[in-house]
Amino acid sequence: MPPTGPPAEPPATDRPAARPTSKDVAKLAGVSQSTVSLVHAGKWHGRVSERTVQAVHEASATLGYRPNQAARHLRLGTTRTVLLVVPALTNPFFGAVHTGASEAAARRDFSVVVYPSPIRAGTELAPFASPFAAAHTALDGVLASSMALESLSELLGGTGPGPGLPLVMLDSAPEAGPPTVNVEVAAGMHALVTHLLALGHRRFARLVPDIDGWTFTARENAYRAALRDSGAVHVAHARTEFSVHEAAEAALTLLDTPEPPTALVCDDDVLAAGAYKAARRQGLRIPEDISITGFDDLIIATVLEPELTTVRLPAHQLGETGMTALLDLLDGRRPESTSLAAELTVRGSTAPPARR
Template sequence: MTINSGGGGTPHKVPTIEDVARLAGVSTATVSRSLNTPERVREGTRNAVASAVKTLGYTPNFGGQVLASRRTNTIGAIIPTMSNAIFAKALQALQETLAARNVTLLVATSQYAPDQEQAQLRTMLARGVDGIALIGNERPPEVYELLTSRRVPFALMWSHPDNLPYLSVGFDNAAAAAEVARHVLELGHRRIGYISGRTIGNDRAKARLSGVASTLAENGCELAADDVVLCDYSLEDGETAALRLLARRTRPTALICGNDVLAAGAMRGARRLGLAIPDELSITGFDDIDLATAVSPALTTVRVPHSRMGTTAGNLLLEWIDSGTQPKSVLFPADFIFRSSLTEAVPVP
């Protein structure tokens, strides 16, 4: 089988499993075992096969490999975006966990668009993946129907399982955001703006907004409609949102932001207005990505359990693939990180 003939010319002869078996002096079944379940093959045999694979430039034939082991040793992840580092550390940990078991991670990005996520999911199922990692739990029911009808192990990262019966490896976004709001209130802030990611199809953004809004409301400091700006997770959007909130007649003394990228953008906006952070304006983020300590003053934020989610999702997916049984969901804490971008409220002139 030729994977791709480049659209023209006669395809070059592609080495087969028979060629590998011949060169290694073993049976094709041994080659297959050696590639799919190396732990069941003696080291000498494994090395002979590995050397033949390398010499011939053999890549396992997809169909044949699936028939032999029902495994592709590939796991797919669909994340909303790569354009900032929000999901980077978790993916890195997921990939390292999988690589230690010779499983390759393939990643696609959905641009926060449910349709695109669904299309990419279908592509991954068609390409053959043993399991799938997704971000968040809000998506059309047909996606979950597709996944469960295909019996593909999948893990939902970044969210609280709520009442969904699916494997979830996440944290409580609402509770973490509520804690930020409590700290902001405790420091005397009463005029507070909130810069949020768009909430459509994004349960994390929704939960963070509701955590902040309910905590402020409980403390007699209800968010009005124009105290909240919803925007894309970009520096530019964070800056624009901050400029809008800071232009109001009664200027906020604190901006709570739905993530660190928005918060860094808000800092840039505040600097454009000549406002000193934190003396004239406190700003908080969410995520604790590198950006949070690259900016100055460093951002008060929430430490999302990036690496733990990645490692655990990887291990649980592999466990599920091996055992055929869906593992129990895991909920990690997300710690409040106090840094110098947040301080006591001062009266606004």
């Protein structure tokens, strides 16, 4: 049986089963509270005798002592907790970002709290009820995806005086101010378009998400740049919500034309999955009649048949590197903005265009 939450009634036994404190440990070990603290903090060398250290460890083990975090936080003025702000954890890409970030945080004894960013802005909450409102004092720093930037202004010292929180941005314009950890999406897109050009494609189209964000602008710019002076043309463009079925509808508008493109460059694997559906509805074979590409290299990329040519984004590493940068920032170091490689991954969805 698990305990039933808050103590309903202090048990009448002589031992109230209260969590042992450092005072209890001190008493049992026959030393002072200071010594217990020193020993647990590993700051005892040259200050506490070996014997005493032993005694403290034994007493701690006997009582099952765990330091009270709230007390440490209050005393130290730090919470060893950081906030990760991402658009949605249901997107496996950000799940991987979270995992990488959590691992890096755990290695340095930090916890990660996540808020999927579409915090309903309209919801009026009690003065300090909003998760973000508490943030100022419950968090040491913030690691945020640019796709959630608006939700952040409040966090970062928006209201009233007082300093904002230390911040590292993921995937955002490097010149924006805070340190950034980016993925080289431009290079990835360049490699992708170059691959399609080398296959002989000359008629390109784009399927992009209905989301603003540095990363999508960067992809678009790199796509345009790669096509420039290539002899190939960009014939059309469609925006879509981030779902397979919506993407299929949007892709249909691109394909259902007198002179359809031979290469369809999608900004995400999920959108590419929609493009597959549209192509098939049009009776087009992939890759013989139309080459389709994605971005991310999620599990979906290998579920699709033929498997998807895409640009692999190192999600896990992005979270890990971003968290490391944030922790460095908290240590008073000034992390450099970095950029992680994005790798073109060629699979079965791209081929030379059919002769027409």
